[in-house]
Amino acid sequence: MEDILRPIYQERASQANTQGVLIIGKSERALPATDTFDAVLLIIVEEANEPIFVKHYTYENKKAALHVVTKEQIDEWLLMGSNKKIFEWLYNGKILFDRNEYIQNLKIELQEFPSQERSIKMGLEFAKLIRRYSDGKTLFENQNYFDAYNHVVHSLHHLARLTIIENGFHPEVTVWNQVRQMEPEIMKLYEELVQSNEPLEKRLELLFLASEFLIHSRTKVGITHLLDVLSEKEKWTIQEIIQHDELRFYSVDLSILLEYLIDKYFIEIMNIETKGKGIEHRYYKVIKKL
Template identity: 80%
Template sequence: MEDILRPIYQERASQANTLGVLMIEKTEKALSITDTFDAVLLIIVEHADEQVFVKHYTYGSKKAALHIVTKKQINDWILMGSNRKIFEWLYSGKVLFDRNEYIQQLKHELKEFPFKGRKLKMGIEFAKLIRRYTDGKTLFDNQNYFDAYNHVVHSLHHLARLTIIENGFHPEVTVWNQVRQMEPEIMKLYEELVQSHEPLEKRLELLFLASEFLIHSRTRLGANHLLDILADKEVWTIQDIIQHDELKYYSVDLSILLEYLIDKNIIAIENVKTKGKGIEHRYYKVVKKI
């Protein structure tokens, strides 16, 4: 397949903007990694008008995909975990071109997983966990058990991902295979939720009780990144928090995480008078480092 695709990637490799080229070939055990294409060419570039540009090709009975992706987009995918295939592509892809050992260094960083990157990823996963758990609990309390079940499954998934990151690894496509070795207790919870013959209401009730303890025990790790940043100033407006270069990655889950930490007396609210009668600005400050 490489010989067939060579004319496509050689032209790109000669351009100064190109940092690296990888080829990922389809295997019977992991068809989804290439979206069933026989091969995927991943070309990483320094800059481009579009963060991601995709082309599809056919050659006889075979099909191939070309993905031209900026360095920034690759970093965002790795940070956010929003494209889990990228880990497989980087881990198992054949390097066809590597300018100044960019891909080799990227693979090394993935393997080493620097602690600063881990802290941010743990914060993002913890915020998603709190969102799913809170929404699921609300639905459960309103007796919407099937919708609550959906949120609980997702909350366990985020808890599993958080555990993997805590252990110094990137969550991959097969998250539960990773968790089975690292945290059997979470795996057991997941199995009880999806395999138990107890009524759904009873399964959810027991799981909420167990999850509350597991979430509480990970609050220090999960909130550490956010609290470190908020400790830099005495008080913050919500707009200041949202616009912070690192906190913007928390996206829509940031407010629910703040409310959770307020409820735990880790973050406090400071009210400041406005010109409007009876209306006050709501500011936030760290009261307890954990």
């Protein structure tokens, strides 16, 4: 396989812009990692016109995929967890070319999982958790039980991912296999939600009560990064928060996370007069540091 695909990657490997080349073969154990392709070639480049470039090939009645991805895109995937396959590719892929040990160092960094990166990832997962939990509870209160169920499943998934990161590991494709060993209580909640014979309304009611406690117990680890950044100055407008380099990844979940922290007395509102009568600018200020 590697010999047949060599002409595809060899020319790119010789270019100064290329940082590394990996090949990932199809495995029954991790079939989703290659999207059913027999082989995936991952070429990581310093920069490109497009952050992701993909080509598909056929060889010997088999199929291969070529992914040319920028370093910046790789970093974003690793931080956001938005491409679960990337961990499988980096962990289990065979290195075909590695300029200045870029891929090797990346793998070491993944294994060590520096505390600052962990803090950011926990913040992002916690924000998603609060979004799903809050939206699900509103839907439940309005008796939209099937939609509420969907949000609760996702909220438990984010809670599971948060727990895995808190324990110093990257969440992989098989999140529930990971969390089963680390936090059986979350696994039990998930099983009760999807397997119980109780009426859906009753299952959701019990899940919201139990989830509230688990969310509360992880609030501090989930908001450390956000509060550290917001403590850099006295007050912030929402636009200043959104545009901050380290907070822009919170995206659409940021506003609801701020409201949650206001309710929990970690952040307070500062209202400052505008030129318009009866209208005030709304600023955010940290009042409780961790």
